[in-house]
Amino acid sequence: MTTTALITGANKGIGFETARLLAARGITVLVGARDPKLGQAAAEKLHAEGAQAHFVRLDVTDRETIDHAAAWIGEEFGSLDILVNNAAIAGGDEGDWKPSTTSVASLRKVFETNVFGVIAVTNAVLPLLRRAEAARIVNVSSEVGSLAGMMDRNGPMWPMTGIPYPSSKTALNMVTVMYAKELWDTGIKVNAANPGYCATDLNGNSGFRAAEQGAEPTVHLATLPADGPSGQLWGYLWGQDAYGPLSW
Numbered sequence: 001m002t003t004t005a006l007i008t009g010a011n012k013g014i015g016f017e018t019a020r021l022l023a024a025r026g027i028t029v030l031v032g033a034r035d036p037k038l039g040q041a042a043a044e045k046l047h048a049e050g051a052q053a054h055f056v057r058l059d060v061t062d063r064e065t066i067d068h069a070a071a072w073i074g075e076e077f078g079s080l081d082i083l084v085n086n087a088a089i090a091g092g093d094e095g096d097w098k099p100s101t102t103s104v105a106s107l108r109k110v111f112e113t114n115v116f117g118v119i120a121v122t123n124a125v126l127p128l129l130r131r132a133e134a135a136r137i138v139n140v141s142s143e144v145g146s147l148a149g150m151m152d153r154n155g156p157m158w159p160m161t162g163i164p165y166p167s168s169k170t171a172l173n174m175v176t177v178m179y180a181k182e183l184w185d186t187g188i189k190v191n192a193a194n195p196g197y198c199a200t201d202l203n204g205n206s207g208f209r210a211a212e213q214g215a216e217p218t219v220h221l222a223t224l225p226a227d228g229p230s231g232q233l234w235g236y237l238w239g240q241d242a243y244g245p246l247s248w
């Protein structure tokens with residue numbers, strides 16, 4: 001039986017490596033990407049490595065592509081086993097580094113992709129996830145969304161002050177918890193992954209972990225057994241060089 005995984009923003013970075021690692025486990029990966037050329041190239045690269053990979057055009061801020069992708073997956077596969085909401089943007093407008101100079105427009109832009117996009121995609125494919133035997137939803141979040149981490153004066157995140165990206169991940173954490181609760185009795189597990197600080201285009205390749213390492217927590221949560229947790233933020237623990245649950 002085919003196990004399928006849809007990964008948004010899978011043409012590069014952590015999303016691409018997630019697709020690669022899931023494919024290596026024999027899972028058919030649906031490579032979501034907003035740019036057809038980049039998405040097709042990523043799917044072909046995975047295919048050349050022996051993966052069952054298909055490009056799916058998916059801009060998480062574009063209703064039409066979301067509905068089209070969900071309909072296509074339904075027609076091709078009938079159900080969906082794994083949804084990885086990975087696509088995100090950092091924002092990074094000039095004023096975004098301090099609350100006092102943040103524009104509502106840049107905040108809106110970041111939330112449109114990092115939060116609203118996740119809900120739009122999840123709701124569109126939820127009927128397909130419900131048809132799978134034991135579906136998993138992984139929302140790729142971040143330690144910078146952790147309120148506890150952000151307020152730790154001795155922690156690595158204390159110097160950060162920007163609102164848009166961190167608050168989008170805090171919102172995503174709550175979104176994760178709410179889906180976990182709604183789907184509690186269905187067998188569908190919903191968790192948030194923390195990749196750790198990885199070198200990708202999102203941060204000008206400044207991270208100290210590789211994108212492939214960043215994909216590991218997502219793959220763990222996407223392949224949880226029946227007795228695994230739901231409603232957790234789980235992944236890289238900064239300073240401990242280990243994986244585990246993080247405080248919200």
Ligand SMILES: NC(=O)c1ccc[n+]([C@@H]2O[C@H](COP(=O)([O-])OP(=O)(O)OC[C@H]3O[C@@H](n4cnc5c(N)ncnc54)[C@H](OP(=O)(O)O)[C@@H]3O)[C@@H](O)[C@H]2O)c1
Nearest residue numbers: 009013014034059060086087088140142197198200201202
């Ligand atoms: N890198 C880190 O240190 C780090 C740490 C914690 C969490 N994360 C999270 O990890 C995830 C992956 O990030 P990354 O570091 O791999 O960044 P990345 O290399 O910049 O990749 C982001 C991906 O999201 C896609 N994307 C952006 N907006 C989209 C939209 N509207 N619709 C569909 N796809 C869209 C991008 O597509 P295009 O190529 O078309 O732009 C790209 O494929 C994100 O959720 C990020 O917040 C990253």
